[in-house]
Amino acid sequence: MEVTKAIFDHALKKIRPDTDEVVSNQIMFDDIRKFIKEKFKIEARLMGSVAKNTFIAGDKDLDIFIFFPPTTKKEVLETKGLLIGKSVFKKFGGNYQVSYAEHPYTKGKIGIFDVEIVPAYKITSTKKLMSAVDRTPFHTKYVLDNLKNPDEVRLLKKFMKAIGVYGSDLKTNGFSGYLCELLILRCKTFNNLLKHAQKWNYQEIMDLENGYKKSEYKAARTKFNDQPLIFIDPTDKNRNVAAVLSIDRLARFIYFAGKFIDSPSIDYFFRIEQPKDKRQILRSAKERGTFHIAITFKRPDLIEDILYPQLRRFRRRISDSLEHDGFVMMSSWEFGNDECGIAFELLNQTVPRFRTMTGPRIFDPKKNRDNFEDKYEDIWFEGDRMVAEVRRKHFDIMSMLGSFFDEDAKALADKGVPKNLAQEIAKNYSLVEGKDILKIKSEEFWNGLSKRM
Amino acid sequence: MEVTKAIFDHALKKIRPDTDEVVSNQIMFDDIRKFIKEKFKIEARLMGSVAKNTFIAGDKDLDIFIFFPPTTKKEVLETKGLLIGKSVFKKFGGNYQVSYAEHPYTKGKIGIFDVEIVPAYKITSTKKLMSAVDRTPFHTKYVLDNLKNPDEVRLLKKFMKAIGVYGSDLKTNGFSGYLCELLILRCKTFNNLLKHAQKWNYQEIMDLENGYKKSEYKAARTKFNDQPLIFIDPTDKNRNVAAVLSIDRLARFIYFAGKFIDSPSIDYFFRIEQPKDKRQILRSAKERGTFHIAITFKRPDLIEDILYPQLRRFRRRISDSLEHDGFVMMSSWEFGNDECGIAFELLNQTVPRFRTMTGPRIFDPKKNRDNFEDKYEDIWFEGDRMVAEVRRKHFDIMSMLGSFFDEDAKALADKGVPKNLAQEIAKNYSLVEGKDILKIKSEEFWNGLSKRM
Numbered sequence: 001m002e003v004t005k006a007i008f009d010h011a012l013k014k015i016r017p018d019t020d021e022v023v024s025n026q027i028m029f030d031d032i033r034k035f036i037k038e039k040f041k042i043e044a045r046l047m048g049s050v051a052k053n054t055f056i057a058g059d060k061d062l063d064i065f066i067f068f069p070p071t072t073k074k075e076v077l078e079t080k081g082l083l084i085g086k087s088v089f090k091k092f093g094g095n096y097q098v099s100y101a102e103h104p105y106t107k108g109k110i111g112i113f114d115v116e117i118v119p120a121y122k123i124t125s126t127k128k129l130m131s132a133v134d135r136t137p138f139h140t141k142y143v144l145d146n147l148k149n150p151d152e153v154r155l156l157k158k159f160m161k162a163i164g165v166y167g168s169d170l171k172t173n174g175f176s177g178y179l180c181e182l183l184i185l186r187c188k189t190f191n192n193l194l195k196h197a198q199k200w201n202y203q204e205i206m207d208l209e210n211g212y213k214k215s216e217y218k219a220a221r222t223k224f225n226d227q228p229l230i231f232i233d234p235t236d237k238n239r240n241v242a243a244v245l246s247i248d249r250l251a252r253f254i255y256f257a258g259k260f261i262d263s264p265s266i267d268y269f270f271r272i273e274q275p276k277d278k279r280q281i282l283r284s285a286k287e288r289g290t291f292h293i294a295i296t297f298k299r300p301d302l303i304e305d306i307l308y309p310q311l312r313r314f315r316r317r318i319s320d321s322l323e324h325d326g327f328v329m330m331s332s333w334e335f336g337n338d339e340c341g342i343a344f345e346l347l348n349q350t351v352p353r354f355r356t357m358t359g360p361r362i363f364d365p366k367k368n369r370d371n372f373e374d375k376y377e378d379i380w381f382e383g384d385r386m387v388a389e390v391r392r393k394h395f396d397i398m399s400m401l402g403s404f405f406d407e408d409a410k411a412l413a414d415k416g417v418p419k420n421l422a423q424e425i426a427k428n429y430s431l432v433e434g435k436d437i438l439k440i441k442s443e444e445f446w447n448g449l450s451k452r453m
Numbered sequence: 454m455e456v457t458k459a460i461f462d463h464a465l466k467k468i469r470p471d472t473d474e475v476v477s478n479q480i481m482f483d484d485i486r487k488f489i490k491e492k493f494k495i496e497a498r499l500m501g502s503v504a505k506n507t508f509i510a511g512d513k514d515l516d517i518f519i520f521f522p523p524t525t526k527k528e529v530l531e532t533k534g535l536l537i538g539k540s541v542f543k544k545f546g547g548n549y550q551v552s553y554a555e556h557p558y559t560k561g562k563i564g565i566f567d568v569e570i571v572p573a574y575k576i577t578s579t580k581k582l583m584s585a586v587d588r589t590p591f592h593t594k595y596v597l598d599n600l601k602n603p604d605e606v607r608l609l610k611k612f613m614k615a616i617g618v619y620g621s622d623l624k625t626n627g628f629s630g631y632l633c634e635l636l637i638l639r640c641k642t643f644n645n646l647l648k649h650a651q652k653w654n655y656q657e658i659m660d661l662e663n664g665y666k667k668s669e670y671k672a673a674r675t676k677f678n679d680q681p682l683i684f685i686d687p688t689d690k691n692r693n694v695a696a697v698l699s700i701d702r703l704a705r706f707i708y709f710a711g712k713f714i715d716s717p718s719i720d721y722f723f724r725i726e727q728p729k730d731k732r733q734i735l736r737s738a739k740e741r742g743t744f745h746i747a748i749t750f751k752r753p754d755l756i757e758d759i760l761y762p763q764l765r766r767f768r769r770r771i772s773d774s775l776e777h778d779g780f781v782m783m784s785s786w787e788f789g790n791d792e793c794g795i796a797f798e799l800l801n802q803t804v805p806r807f808r809t810m811t812g813p814r815i816f817d818p819k820k821n822r823d824n825f826e827d828k829y830e831d832i833w834f835e836g837d838r839m840v841a842e843v844r845r846k847h848f849d850i851m852s853m854l855g856s857f858f859d860e861d862a863k864a865l866a867d868k869g870v871p872k873n874l875a876q877e878i879a880k881n882y883s884l885v886e887g888k889d890i891l892k893i894k895s896e897e898f899w900n901g902l903s904k905r906m
Contacts, residue, residue, distance in 0.1 A: 198819045202837065228837065251815040251834045258819055289806040289848060326800070328781055331835075347779065348801055353742040362704040366651045366711055380904050381704045382784075384655065384681065395742060451833050 004191060004264045008155060011269045015154050017057040025050050028113055029062055035091055036066060040084050043067045043122075047136050049177050052143045054153040060113045065137060067122035070130060078103050081119025088117055102131040126236040138235040143181045155190040155269075156180045162271040163256045165249040171304040171336070173246035175253070182208065182231055182241060194257040205230045211237030278438055281450045290330050291349045292449065293397060294440060295405070296341035297429040300420040307336050310418035315342040317416045318404075325392075325400060326351035333448030338441045340424070341432075343448060350396045359386035401431055457644060457717045461608060464722045468607050470510040478503050481566055482515055488544055489519060493537050496520045496575070500589050502630050505596045507606040513566045518590060520575035523583060531556050534572025541570055555584040579689040591688040596634045608643040608722075609633045615724040616709045618702040624757040624789070626699035628706070635661065635684055635694060647710040658683045664690030731891055734903045743783050744802045745902065746850060747893060748858070749794035750882040753873040760789050763871035768795040770869045771857075778845075778853060779804035786901030791894045793877070794885075796901060803849045812839035854884055 033044045048063035049055035066084055068077045082098065085106030089096040094115065096108030107116040121130040126138055147153070157180050160166035168176035175183075186206050187193035203221045205212070211232045212220050224230045224240045228247045233239040260268050285292055295318070300307065311334035319332050328347035335341055359372035362384045369386060373379050376388030394400040404415070405425055412422035432440060440446075486497045501516035502508035519537055521530045535551065538559030542549040547568065549561030560569040574583045579591055600606070610633050613619035621629035628636075639659050640646035656674045658665070664685045665673050677683045677693045681700045686692040713721050738745055748771070753760065764787035772785050781800035788794055812825035815837045822839060826832050829841030847853040857868070858878055865875035885893060893899075 201816050202814075247836045248834060251837050254815045255822075255834070258822070262823075287806060288842070289803065328800075330805070347781075347805065350742065352783070352800065353740060361655075362707045363654050369708075369711065370715075381701060381708070383700045384704050389741070 007264050007266050007269075008190070010266055011155060011158060012151055014270075015056045015158050016151060017055065021057060022053070025060070025062065025113075028110070029064065032062070032064060032088055032092065032110075032115070035088065036084060039087065040066075040080075042084065044117075045137065045140075047118075047140050051140050052147070052150070052181065054143070054147070054150045054157070054177065054181055056154055056157055062113050062115045063118065063136075064116065065118050065120050065133070067120055070121045070123055070128065072121070074103075077119050077121070081117070082106060084119075085117035088115070102133060129236075135233075135236065135239075139178050139233075142235050143178070143185075146185055147181060149184065149189070152184045152188075152190045153181050156184060156193065158269050159190070159256075159260070160253065162269050163252060165253045168244050169305055170244065171308040172249065173244055174249040175245060176241065179231060179241045179245070182206070182234070186231075194261055197254045197257045198261070200229070200254065202228055203230055205232070207232040207237075209234040209237070276443070276446050276450070278446060281446055282437055285345070285449050288345075291346045291397070292343065292433065292437060293346070293401070294341050294343040294432040294437065294445065295401065295425075295429060296339045296432055296440065297421070297424045298427070299336060299338075299340035300424050302420055304336065306420070307340075308334070310421055311336055311340070311342060313418050314421050318342065318401075319344065321404070322346070322397070322400075326355070327397065331448075331451070333444075335442040335444035335448065337444050339445070341440075341442075341445070343445060346397065351392070353392055353395050354389040355392050357388045357390055359388060361385055398431055398433070405429055405431075460717050460719050460722075461643070463719055464608060464611060465604055467723075468509045468611050469604060470508065474510060475506070478513070478515065478566075481563070482517065485515070485517060485541055485545065485563075485568070488541065489537060492540065493519075493533075495537065497570075498590065498593075500571075500593050504593050505600070505603070505634065507596070507600070507603045507610070507630065507634055509607055509610060515566050515568045516571065516589075517569060518571050518573045518586070520573055523574050523576055523581065525574070527556075530572050530574070534570070535559060537572075538570035541568070555586060582689075588686075588689065588692075592631050592686075595688050596631070596638075599638055600634060602637065602642070605637045605641075605643045606634050609637060609646065611722050612643070612709075612713070613706065615722050616705060618706045621697050622758055623697065624761040625702065626697055627702040628698060629694065632684060632694045632698070635659070635687070639684075647714055650707045650710045651714070653682070653707065655681055656683055658685070660685040660690075662687040662690070729896070729899050729903070731899060734899055735890055738798070738902055741798075744799045744850070745796065745886065745890060746799070746854070747794050747796040747885040747890065747898065748854065748878075748882060749792045749885055749893065750874070750877045751880070752789060752791075752793035753877050755873055757789065759873075760793075761787070763874055764789050764793070764795060766871050767874050771795065771854075772797065774857070775799070775850070775853075779808070780850065784901075784904070786897075788895040788897035788901065790897050792898070794893075794895075794898070796898060799850065804845070806845055806848050807842040808845050810841045810843055812841060814838055851884055851886070858882055858884075 029046045029050075036042050036044045044064050044066045045051075046062065047065050048061055049059065050062060055061065066081065068080070082104055085096065089106060089108050089110065092110045094108045094110035096106045098104050099107050103119055105116060105118045107114070109115070118133055120133050120136070123130065123134055126135055129135065157166060157177065160175055160180065164172070165174040166172070167174045168179070183193050184190065185208060187196045203224070205217055205220060209232070211234075220230065220232075224243070227240055227243055227245070228250050229242040229245050231241040233241050256268065302310070315332050315334050319329055322344070323329050330345040330347060332342065332344045335343070357376060359376070359379065360368040362369070362381065372386050372388070376390065379386050379388045381387070394403055405412070407415070407426065409422045409426035412425055413419050417425065482499045482503075489495050489497045497517050497519045498504075499515065500518050501514055502512065503515060508514065519534065521533070535557055538549065542559060542561050542563065545563045547561045547563035549559045551557050552560050556572055558569060558571045560567070562568070571586055573586050573589070576583065576587055579588055582588065610619060610630065613628055613633065617625070618627040619625070620627045621632070636646050637643065638661060640649045656677070658670055658673060662685070664687075673683065673685075677696070680693055680696055680698070681703050682695040682698050684694040686694050709721065755763070768785050768787050772782055775797070776782050783798040783800060785795065785797045788796070810829060812829070812832065813821040815822070815834065825839050825841070829843065832839050832841045834840070847856055858865070860868070860879065862875045862879035865878055866872050870878065
């Protein structure tokens with residue numbers, strides 16, 4: 001425990017903000033708050049990790065909420081919200097852009113600060129929720145009221161960032177800041193949490209405010225179906241704070257938590273990515289005796305929260321189609337950072353030149369059986385099932401994918417390719433295999449190919 | 454219907470025995486019966502298709518049962534049964550052999566007749582059954598009492614023989630003679646049966662003596678689980694007369710019955726096997742883009758009822774093993790007539806050089822997870838499951854099968870190869886692929902490869 005404590009102290013020295021940083025954040029926010037109050041008679045409050053004092057030194061996120069009465073019309077809230085935001089950036093001399101959540105809002109840089117001005121309804125209970133962001137003030141208040149040891153949250157966040165599981169964005173599908181705070185509230189310390197996680201079950205339920213009786217846990221697991229960790233929002237029992245957490249990220253956290261317990265090291269907080277030897281990775285992949293192919297295209301101009309779910313949907317669509325055609329899929333992954341694309345590891349590069357058509361059963365009406373035989377002529381039975389074979393147009397992976405993708409955007413979308421990707425693919429795409437794979441720069445591609453933790 | 458009737462008349466002219474044949478059968482049986490009665494004071498009765506007058510012209514099967522009181526000890530019945538049998542063959546000058554059913558019995562040739570002398574208990578009801586053959590007299594009596602039109606049975610038997618579905622032996626897994634007789638009792642005529650069969654469902658129940666109420670049909674289907682046709686034995690409602698009928702043979706019968714209805718032809722009774730063009734079959738098979746391999750060995754000296762179930766078990770064992778190793782199985786079949794062996798059609802000739810090992814889930818005890826990681830070192834997660842890879846010793850089909858079969862008989866049997874086959878394989882076997890397949894003579898092999906009806 002001595003060693004562990006020394007490691008924590010060492011890490012905290014680097015990630016705990018000093019008083020100057022805390023004060024300078026507060027001053028910047030106060031200036032903005034006063035400006036909004038005087039000019040628009042609107043109340044502004046600071047949210048996020050700076051408000052909760054759980055931010056990591058150097059993070060300069062000022063999430064400023066401006067509050068409208070619940071009687072305000074949606075259009076008024078949106079217009080006025082944008083107007084106030086723009087005024088703030090004009091007044092304090094920053095560049096901004098308009099982003100879109102449930103309502104549009106302004107975000108941008110003011111000096112060294114990352115500022116967001118988010119319009120919300122001032123409600124008195126989460127039961128009266130009018131939009132998703134209206135929950136945030138309740139989260140902030142809950143953490144401020146209950147959290148005694150923000151440094152433990154800082155350790156957790158930094159650890160999670162280092163192992164790649166921090167962030168509830170839809171690229172990472174990891175742990176949100178609020179979830180980190182609640183996990184520390186639940187387990188008291190970072191170190192306890194790591195141990196606690198070793199005993200979690202699938203759909204472990206954590207429920208600080210006893211939103212559910214034990215007898216209701218089964219129903220809760222059904223309600224939060226397919227969500228591998230269930231942390232009941234203490235401000236709204238109908239919400240799972242860990243809803244976007246994927247099983248991959250959860251497994252990764254538990255795994256590295258176990259590693260840290262076994263041999264604590266500062267490296268788990270400040271992980272240095274090993275530079276990748278691409279030739280070595282490709283050689284290992286080839287040695288496996290499988291076939292690798294990537295479909296690459298220009299990255300569409302989308303935020304990651306939209307791009308990654310589309311890439312995953314696209315990957316599943318093509319994967320299902322290839323498996324339906326008789327290819328045996330070993331693994332598949334997507335990448336969207338530099339180049340954009342999906343990749344497959346397959347057992348076979350070709351499929352039989354004939355496709356087996358499954359017909360009616362011998363117990364089906366004779367008319368149906370006759371129709372099948374008229375259509376395919378040469379039939380036989382597998383068990384009670386009539387089968388026939390038809391010659392395939394394409395039986396190797398390159399020509400099969402080629403014929404799938406050589407279409408315009410509409411035809412691709414009709415075949416189930418997500419719209420934004422279909423547009424890029426229709427313009428240009430590449431099927432990359434063999435040595436050409438070395439030309440792919442995307443780190444995510446090489447992570448997927450190398451597979452290792 | 455005119456055409457159909459003409460076809461039936463034409464067929465019956467060839468398959469209905471004339472009076473001379475019927476009389477000569479009867480005389481031969483009477484001589485044997487008298488001999489047994491005088492010498493041993495034992496009652497003998499004729500069973501089988503000759504007794505029931507449903508035999509096809511030229512069939513010379515005399516199934517003679519000799520009856521012992523139920524109080525007779527099993528050993529006495531067996532010893533005395535064999536003694537009487539041997540005396541009969543000695544007296545009438547025939548060669549015999551001892552065969553084994555539930556009891557041993559003698560069978561052999563006497564002149565042009567195929568004679569069996571089968572010892573049985575003389576019981577008064579099938580409820581008092583002491584061995585399986587004791588049922589036969591009840592079957593014979595039931596058919597003699599009820600069947601009015603034996604010619605319809607002859608048409609059915611001949612049709613079934615021609616399309617390869619006649620015989621309840623474990624090579625054919627088809628329709629027994631008794632089942633043919635009952636089907637005619639149920640549907641009155643051969644032609645009606647063909648039509649009736651077009652409407653059968655899976656596990657169609659036929660129940661002449663109303664052994665079951667309609668409300669009990671569901672339970673009956675469970676009782677006769679996996680048996681695709683259920684014909685309740687009118688002499689014993691606990692028995693399905695079609696118990697050994699396989700789904701393949703049933704489908705084949707229904708299919709050809711439908712063909713005959715659509716375009717009746719005498720060819721369905723006297724089917725001439727087309728001579729097979731083996732090169733053409735092999736070329737078609739190769740064109741499919743799959744890989745074919747046969748494992749051949751000397752046919753063990755076994756009756757078909759024992760050989761074929763062993764071959765099928767062997768085929769499933771090897772098929773499962775290959776699929777477990779990552780080969781994708783398209784079809785498989787066995788052959789036991791000339792050469793003996795099993796054959797596979799596969800998608801791939803090789804598998805990845807590494808095998809994926811599936812480990813514990815992330816939610817399993819840390820100790821288990823640590824053990825897995827200690828054992829395999831390089832691990833990663835697929836969902837919540839730990840996986841690792843180990844290098845395979847063999848990754849092409851030839852070396853994999855070679856390493857499986859290069860063992861002594863005991864080791865092969867321990868690996869699940871049926872004992873009698875293991876003994877032959879241990880002595881010698883061949884893996885046949887490519888052009889060498891042309892050297893295989895077995896008709897059954899080529900039927901399996903060509904697949905067509």
